[in-house]
Amino acid sequence: MMEVITSNYAAAYAAKLSRVEVIAAYPITPQTSISEKLAELVDSGEMDAKYIKVESEHSAMAALIGASHVGARTFTATSSQGLALMHENLIWAAGVNRPIVMPVAARALSGPWTIWSDHSDVISERDAGWMQFFCENNQETLDMIIMAYKIAEDREIMTPAMVIEDGFILSHTVEAVDMPLQEEVDDFLPPFDPEFKIDFKSEPRRYAGVLAPDWWQEHRYRRMLDMERGKEKIVEVERDFKRRFGRSYGGLVEFYRCDDADVALVIAGAPTGTAKDVVDEMRDRGKKVGLVKLRSFRPFPGEELVKLNDMVSMVGVFDKSYTMGQGGAFFQEIRNALYSPDGVPIKNYIGGLGGRDVTKKNIERIFEDLLALNKEGKVDRIIDWVALKGGPGRWE
Amino acid sequence: MMAKLPLPKEEYLYRGHAACPGCGAPLAMRYTMKALGPRVIMNVPAGCTAVIGGVWPRTAFKFDMMDHVFESTGAVSSGIRAALDAKGIEDVTVLAWAGDGGTVDIGLQALSGAVDRGTDFIYVMMDNEAYMNTGIQCSGSTPIGAWTTTTPFGKKCEIILQRKKKIMEMMVANGIVYGATVNVAYPEDFVKRVKKATEFEGPKFIHALSPCAPGWRVDTAKTVEVARLATQTNMFPLYEVEWSEYRLTKTIKERKPVSEYLKTQGRFRRVSEDMVNRIQAMVDEEYEELLRKVELSKG
Amino acid sequence: MLKSYKDMPSTPVSLQSTEDIMTGNWRTMRPLIDEEKCIRCYICWKFCPDMSIEVEEADDFPTVNLDYCKGCGICANECPKDAIEMVREE
Numbered sequence: 001m002m003e004v005i006t007s008n009y010a011a012a013y014a015a016k017l018s019r020v021e022v023i024a025a026y027p028i029t030p031q032t033s034i035s036e037k038l039a040e041l042v043d044s045g046e047m048d049a050k051y052i053k054v055e056s057e058h059s060a061m062a063a064l065i066g067a068s069h070v071g072a073r074t075f076t077a078t079s080s081q082g083l084a085l086m087h088e089n090l091i092w093a094a095g096v097n098r099p100i101v102m103p104v105a106a107r108a109l110s111g112p113w114t115i116w117s118d119h120s121d122v123i124s125e126r127d128a129g130w131m132q133f134f135c136e137n138n139q140e141t142l143d144m145i146i147m148a149y150k151i152a153e154d155r156e157i158m159t160p161a162m163v164i165e166d167g168f169i170l171s172h173t174v175e176a177v178d179m180p181l182q183e184e185v186d187d188f189l190p191p192f193d194p195e196f197k198i199d200f201k202s203e204p205r206r207y208a209g210v211l212a213p214d215w216w217q218e219h220r221y222r223r224m225l226d227m228e229r230g231k232e233k234i235v236e237v238e239r240d241f242k243r244r245f246g247r248s249y250g251g252l253v254e255f256y257r258c259d260d261a262d263v264a265l266v267i268a269g270a271p272t273g274t275a276k277d278v279v280d281e282m283r284d285r286g287k288k289v290g291l292v293k294l295r296s297f298r299p300f301p302g303e304e305l306v307k308l309n310d311m312v313s314m315v316g317v318f319d320k321s322y323t324m325g326q327g328g329a330f331f332q333e334i335r336n337a338l339y340s341p342d343g344v345p346i347k348n349y350i351g352g353l354g355g356r357d358v359t360k361k362n363i364e365r366i367f368e369d370l371l372a373l374n375k376e377g378k379v380d381r382i383i384d385w386v387a388l389k390g391g392p393g394r395w396e
Numbered sequence: 397m398m399a400k401l402p403l404p405k406e407e408y409l410y411r412g413h414a415a416c417p418g419c420g421a422p423l424a425m426r427y428t429m430k431a432l433g434p435r436v437i438m439n440v441p442a443g444c445t446a447v448i449g450g451v452w453p454r455t456a457f458k459f460d461m462m463d464h465v466f467e468s469t470g471a472v473s474s475g476i477r478a479a480l481d482a483k484g485i486e487d488v489t490v491l492a493w494a495g496d497g498g499t500v501d502i503g504l505q506a507l508s509g510a511v512d513r514g515t516d517f518i519y520v521m522m523d524n525e526a527y528m529n530t531g532i533q534c535s536g537s538t539p540i541g542a543w544t545t546t547t548p549f550g551k552k553c554e555i556i557l558q559r560k561k562k563i564m565e566m567m568v569a570n571g572i573v574y575g576a577t578v579n580v581a582y583p584e585d586f587v588k589r590v591k592k593a594t595e596f597e598g599p600k601f602i603h604a605l606s607p608c609a610p611g612w613r614v615d616t617a618k619t620v621e622v623a624r625l626a627t628q629t630n631m632f633p634l635y636e637v638e639w640s641e642y643r644l645t646k647t648i649k650e651r652k653p654v655s656e657y658l659k660t661q662g663r664f665r666r667v668s669e670d671m672v673n674r675i676q677a678m679v680d681e682e683y684e685e686l687l688r689k690v691e692l693s694k695g
Numbered sequence: 696m697l698k699s700y701k702d703m704p705s706t707p708v709s710l711q712s713t714e715d716i717m718t719g720n721w722r723t724m725r726p727l728i729d730e731e732k733c734i735r736c737y738i739c740w741k742f743c744p745d746m747s748i749e750v751e752e753a754d755d756f757p758t759v760n761l762d763y764c765k766g767c768g769i770c771a772n773e774c775p776k777d778a779i780e781m782v783r784e785e
Contacts, residue, residue: 021482022475050478054471055509062468062506066439066475069462072482074475088465097706158705196708198437198460199485206455206709207462215452218700219707398753399735407746411763412716415744418767422744453697454716455709583741609767617768617781620742 094129116355261290351386418616470510613662722766
């Protein structure tokens with residue numbers, strides 16, 4: 001059934017279709033309308049969930065951890081400052097296997113104030129132990145939340161997941177979305193049934209108690225294994241989803257027109273849609289360019305990305321955040337994955353920070369740069385800042 | 397006539413737990429659980445109790461419970477209750493168990509939020525009057541004059557504003573449906589108050605005085621005795637509040653002077669005689685205030 | 696038997712109680728109950744933080760569980776009849 005809705009509303013309806021049982025709600029721009037829509041749905045009786053109006057995001061995540069131990073399917077949403085405030089509880093949730101699914105309307109972390117979109121908030125949480133999925137459009141947000149529950153709640157995974165929708169760009173833009181029917185989702189997504197939960201039917205236990213140095217390393221190893229298992233499960237769940245709902249997103253990464261490409265650009269989130277259009281136009285003009293849509297950043301799809309070494313001879317990585325490393329986060333990790341004596345040269349493009357528009361012209365200039373560098377067989381600089389006022393290069 | 401145990405016999409703590417010899421915390425928990433029985437989910441933040449409970453794979457608790465971060469006690473309780481309601485699991489007590497630091501300082505926001513939301517739970521503040529688990533640092537519940545590692549000369553004696561935070565009054569203002577002060581030296585009353593709390597639906601707050609022998613600088617054998625003195629000197633009066641109606645649960649016929657309490661504990665060693673008098677005046681004034689509230693409630 | 700990371704449960708839940716930990720090893724003093732003086736008020740049982748004063752049946756004299764008793768001395772301090780003496784462990 002087609003609806004014309006924002007990504008925020010898509011997220012709210014996904015929570016409804018996923019039959020979440022406990023919601024924690026706290027407002028923050030630009031995800032607030034998710035919480036508002038859910039309040040409406042719960043109040044009207046359209047949705048049968050308990051709605052906890054918490055007094056901060058730190059408490060939002062805490063409440064869901066408690067609810068999850070009792071066996072409830074849980075949901076909340078946040079952005080930037082709220083995500084940062086939850087930090088210790090994000091790590092706790094992942095460490096004690098709480099399969100919470102949370103859309104994050106990605107918004108730049110402030111200092112000074114900003115409310116506009118970039119990936120710095122979610123990138124700052126790449127070490128929290130959560131799965132991280134980047135969405136290209138509102139349909140993907142809806143679909144990914146439903147799929148995320150199925151992946152996260154797998155008894156051999158039991159790891160929470162962030163579903164990332166670029167703030168304002170997706171969260172507040174209406175698009176046509178195909179809404180699945182409740183029966184179809186029920187058939188796809190069974191109720192939450194963890195191995196351990198407090199239901200007074202099994203012997204009493206202590207959950208999340210002190211774990212000493214004698215077993216801590218083994219606990220982290222187990223969490224690593226859980227995350228790695230996610231890779232296979234993501235692909236499997238998507239295959240199932242495609243069979244039932246007719247939509248698919250390529251799994252961990254989507255190689256778009258990379259087959260006979262000379263150069264490829266790796267990109268995530270909303271700019272991906274723009275970039276795909278540019279690839280099509282440039283291809284029409286005979287330029288052999290391709291695109292890699294990074295869907296899953298955690299688990300990190302190293303095995304997929306390393307194929308680029310054999311596919312193209314020049315790679316660009318677009319980062320919509322910069323956190324003071326040698327290049328952006330995606331660039332660092334992708335260069336690490338592609339590293340080999342015959343590895344393909346890689347260049348980092350930093351852009352779209354603090355809500356700056358990533359235009360078709362910007363992307364076209366990036367591809368032109370990559371094609372030129374490809375002729376040389378090496379990069380000129382490690383990093384270029386796209387359309388930096390007063391910076392080098394032509395971006396318009 | 398058969399000699400009978402003064403409290404229900406069943407224990408809900410395992411032996412072999414890691415509490416210091418003479419610790420008040422296991423006493424407080426024994427009495428709480430004797431009132432509640434095993435159909436309980438407890439949530440506990442960082443603090444003595446989390447450590448007393450043992451290290452994985454062991455637990456000292458004979459009932460379901462979960463650990464969580466320091467600030468989050470109230471919030472986790474709200475989550476537990478919401479899930480129980482969502483899943484239709486009935487007749488379960490949600491027991492929040494936190495220390496004084498985890499309640500009046502770092503945990504205050506989450507507690508206030510939980511009470512504001514009308515969460516149906518019992519919150520027990522296990523008050524040993526400092527951050528004892530990390531080695532005796534001052535908290536908002538540390539009394540005037542007490543030595544701690546972060547108040548080496550005693551919590552500011554000159555400034556009366558630095559007295560123990562009046563958490564019960566804060567909770568009444570916040571909107572608890574029932575509150576009571578309890579003391580490990582009065583176990584029968586302790587059990588009775590916790591049991592009474594279960595008769596109410598909504599947020600209930602139990603303020604439990606529970607001395608820490610190393611932290612208060614007393615001999616391990618004196619834990620109960622010193623706790624008793626706190627009540628006998630009116631430094632820790634025992635009362636309950638139903639909505640905003642106050643009632644004394646223990647009337648001390650002949651109150652002892654505060655000096656008798658202060659001199660028993662090494663943590664008050666530096667308190668001058670002048671300060672003792674000021675503390676006495678403060679205690680008397682606060683007790684009068686309490687009696688006024690009790691009188692008003694009768695009317 | 697916990698030997699490998701594979702033996703851990705899928706999430707960190709407890710697997711056993713603390714009762715195999717003999718905290719009796721901690722003590723330097725031990726309570727001695729004089730049944731001549733004891734009136735079976737069970738105040739000692741009431742105030743033991745380690746549940747190491749045991750009363751098998753109603754009317755029984757309380758006994759000390761030396762496996763767990765930490766020797767804090769609360770029982771001796773609270774006994775209204777001075778029926779408990781703390782003696783040094785050898």
